[in-house]
Amino acid sequence: MTMRTAELWIAIALLVGSLGLMWSIHSDGLSIEWIEGRGPGAGVWPFWLSAGMALTCVWTLVRWFRSETAESHDLSHYIDPESLGLVGISFLSLTAMLLLVHVVGTYISVALFLGFYMRVIGKHSWQIVSSFVIGGPIFIYFLFEWQLSKYLPKGWPIFEEGFLWIDNYRWEYLM
Amino acid sequence: MVDIFTLLAAGLAQSFEPLNLFMIVVGCLAGLFIGAMPGLGSVNGVAILLPVTFLVPPTAAIIFLAALYYGAMYGGAISSITLGIPGASTAVATVFDGRPMAQAGKADQALSAAAVASFIGGTISVVLFTFFAPPLAIFALKFGPQEEFALMVLAFATFIGLGGDDIPKTIFMILLGLVMASVGFDIITGQPRLVFFDMVELQRGIGFLVLAIGIYGIGEMLWTLETTKGKVEIHAVKTTWGRFKKNLGKVKQYLPTTSLGSVVGFFVGTLPAAGATPASLMSYGLAKTFSKDSESFGKGNVSGVAAPEAANNAASTGSMLPMITLGIPGSPTTAILLGGMIIWGLRPGPLLFTDKPDFVWGLIGSMYVANLVTVVLNLALIPIFVRVLAMPFTMLTPIIFVLCFVGVFSTTDRMFDVWLMMVLGAGGYLLRKLNYPVAPAVLAIVLGPLAERSLRQSLISSRGDVMTFFDRPISLACMLIALALIIYPVYLGFRRRRARASYADEG
Known part of the structure; x- marks a missing residue:
């Protein structure tokens, strides 16, 4: 596998993982909103951080398609x-x-x-x-x-x- | 001012206590050895040996690790010069001139220059540390949760702004570290979070040490095995008493660049995320710029060895300043030291100066002593270290792997964490190959719980008003600098793309 291919697949895997984290927080019934009188819910911090992770993966994928990352035009082996x-x-x-x-x-x-x-x-x-x-x-x-x-x-x-x-x-x- | 001298004298006296002195000598020796090993640096040494320090009181433990940190900075130069492989990224700049000097049969001169420059860098920076740390701690006492959170945002932003790596990947690794830190029970509501498949083991959370040893022990060794293919090439180092004296006499040649490198190194080291690697590279660049003989840089100029070595040692002291005074680590190594301090029951931050003066001043005193001990050991042991460096990777690798396993298990008492270390180590290795920086994740897992708590405290006290971070002067300043650090590289990238596009249109 080339570096170029590896970057694509790893970014996709990380995107899926980030979405999985968001789903896990949601399915566990943790609040991701402000709770009146108690402050931010228990899920706010990890949920929005995971959302940020998903966005950065999309950003990397966009850069990959536009050949902006160093790895996206590196055709050497991923592992020597x-x-x-x-x-x-x-x-x-x-x-x-x-x-x-x-x-x-x-x-x-x-x-x-x-x-x-x-x-x-x-x-x-x-x-x-x-x-x-x-x-x-x-x-x-x-x-x-x-x-x-x-x-x-x-x-x-x-x-x-x-x-x-x-x-x-x-x-x-x-x- | 008198107070500082009194406290420093007490700290120095403390560092001469038999146990502490023993810890300094052992720490320096271990650091020299670890730093000299290709692929291993201070961060690996501190991560792998942190569990061992639970045997002694916190002051002796931090003294041991600080001495190890120093020793590793010195040791990094040894493999850079003799093998042409940097012991750690902090010693990369040392290779530029150290390697040509070794090839020209002047390895002993390069090693002596590295040792002396490291000593000068360490001494200048520890003096600066002594006088800068207390005022900064007093200033930091005014910090509330808003300022604490803003400061952490600033620490993460410096990784993005100064890190120089791929921006989305850097942000991803920071967020990943923060998410990993949130695994387990919620600090306020007590609800379990991200406990996959209801695994009881995950309820205790993911310890930073598991991630740090995984990445810097397992991941780094796999990386080194791949890049070196398990082979290293040794260059003979001549060592005689006459040559040794002659080499020491040449200090005057590189004293100005060493002094400049020390000051630059200290201040760059205090910036979170900057650390010793950019400090040494900057120092090398400055030495070359101001040199009358800049042409000879890269071909074996002794100043090219001295400048980065002074800077990386000074930066290692500098990076301890924000860790001790603000609770914000300035480098991956200090992030692990910070985690260690939390395990020992200490809360790094401004209150440490008033609550635990023995600890703080004992550490500062030990820096002076460790610096002296390391230069003596380094100069004396150069011939021996050169022999040890001949240890093949097929001997070093299994030893490191076994230390990683025993180190993690003895800290957590669970095989689950050992397996987690393996997974994180392999993951870190695979991600690092694609330019995902691993240091921000380690920094984030250490700072994660503090960042979440200060954010939630701030929001609760302001009833959910996010503007609370922009109402107070210190947090406003931190936030604005952080925003600038994040926006500037994005803007630069945008400008570069536009310039490329217009160039292509013209072409």
């Missing part, structure tokens, strides 16, 4: 095909890591993600990869769980119980 693979795999592997957080918890998924990215994409040596795979989760555990007392997701109960054992050890012997 040479980098598309790298950008795509980075985003997908991050998504996979977040999905895994729900199953195996933060630490295992972070270790798998770092290992995959550095070894498969980065082709770094096993020595470097293993130092990050082991050191990364330990650093996160130390900083967030230990020092900041933040409980990070541990996934399914079987994995959570494993970490409870580590937590118990910390509370019993290291605190």
